[in-house]
Amino acid sequence: MGAMVSRFRGSFAFFCYFINTLFWVTPILIVSIFKLIPLAVTRKACTYFLDFCASAWISVNGAVENTLHPIKLTVEGDAQLSTKEWYMVIANHQSWVDILILQRVLNRKIPFLKFFLKQELIFVPVLGLAWWALDFPFMRRYSTAQLKRNPKLRGKDIEITRRACAKFKSKPVSVMNFVEGTRFHPSKHSKQNSPFNHLLKPKAGGMAFALSAMGEHINKLVNISIYYPGKVPSYWEYISGQVDEVRVHIEVSNIGEELRGDYIKDRQFKIQFQQELNLIWQEKDRVLAQLAQAENIQEEA
Numbered sequence: 001m002g003a004m005v006s007r008f009r010g011s012f013a014f015f016c017y018f019i020n021t022l023f024w025v026t027p028i029l030i031v032s033i034f035k036l037i038p039l040a041v042t043r044k045a046c047t048y049f050l051d052f053c054a055s056a057w058i059s060v061n062g063a064v065e066n067t068l069h070p071i072k073l074t075v076e077g078d079a080q081l082s083t084k085e086w087y088m089v090i091a092n093h094q095s096w097v098d099i100l101i102l103q104r105v106l107n108r109k110i111p112f113l114k115f116f117l118k119q120e121l122i123f124v125p126v127l128g129l130a131w132w133a134l135d136f137p138f139m140r141r142y143s144t145a146q147l148k149r150n151p152k153l154r155g156k157d158i159e160i161t162r163r164a165c166a167k168f169k170s171k172p173v174s175v176m177n178f179v180e181g182t183r184f185h186p187s188k189h190s191k192q193n194s195p196f197n198h199l200l201k202p203k204a205g206g207m208a209f210a211l212s213a214m215g216e217h218i219n220k221l222v223n224i225s226i227y228y229p230g231k232v233p234s235y236w237e238y239i240s241g242q243v244d245e246v247r248v249h250i251e252v253s254n255i256g257e258e259l260r261g262d263y264i265k266d267r268q269f270k271i272q273f274q275q276e277l278n279l280i281w282q283e284k285d286r287v288l289a290q291l292a293q294a295e296n297i298q299e300e301a
Helices: 002-034 040-068 097-106 119-123 127-133 144-149 156-169 186-192 205-217 235-239 267-300
Strands: 072-076 087-091 113-115 174-177 220-227 245-254
Touching: 002 040, 002 127, 002 235, 040 097, 072 097, 087 097, 087 205, 097 113, 097 220, 097 235, 097 245, 119 127, 156 205, 174 205, 205 267, 220 267, 245 267
Parallel strands: 072 245, 087 174, 087 220, 113 174
Antiparallel strands: 220 245
């Protein structure tokens, strides 16, 4: 009986998310056409309207979640947030559920989150066009083999990042980057020989390029650690009500000069940036260990 209820709940929640997506994607795609008009005023007005629609989209998703599969969401940390600031947001990555949690925690508290996405995701039906309309940065990474075959491709991914981020200078924005580059899995952790207990090694390039492209506009770093008591859930487990609690730790800090520089041409800065990011990751690993320890104490009690 419990399995049937869970299956029905998940199916109905998915249906509600689907209808809500179609409802909001429609005006987003229509208005995005007007962004093609080469007038700064028109583009700025469209951008504000599109971000409003996206925030409303997330708010309705939150209402669906609270109604059909509510969870206990524990948020801790010292976070002074504002919708009028430019933010770089980083987080550990374990599941597609991470995105839903981040949107729920940060929606309307900071400017709408713009995620770095793989180039291939632009072909996802409906959503791909919506992400393009909302100016999500689409990234294309070239393998070592591709660069050897065609050296002209070297640095092209960086230029794509800079062009994407240049759009964010006229309006406050939150640029989201999963710096691990992929979702955590024990096999990936072992293959990497990661020095962290709960994390994969961070990849500094994307974050460094974004900060360089945005210049002084982005001056705050929002560092988020997500912990799932018990086990990391799949998307289906989440929407079907099989997740009871999620714990989130938020830390906001200023972005200092140690994180600003030329990541490509300045080798000393590149080494320094990687060291600074590793220090952030060491602290994140410690926070996740504390959250896991708190869970163990709670279970024993």
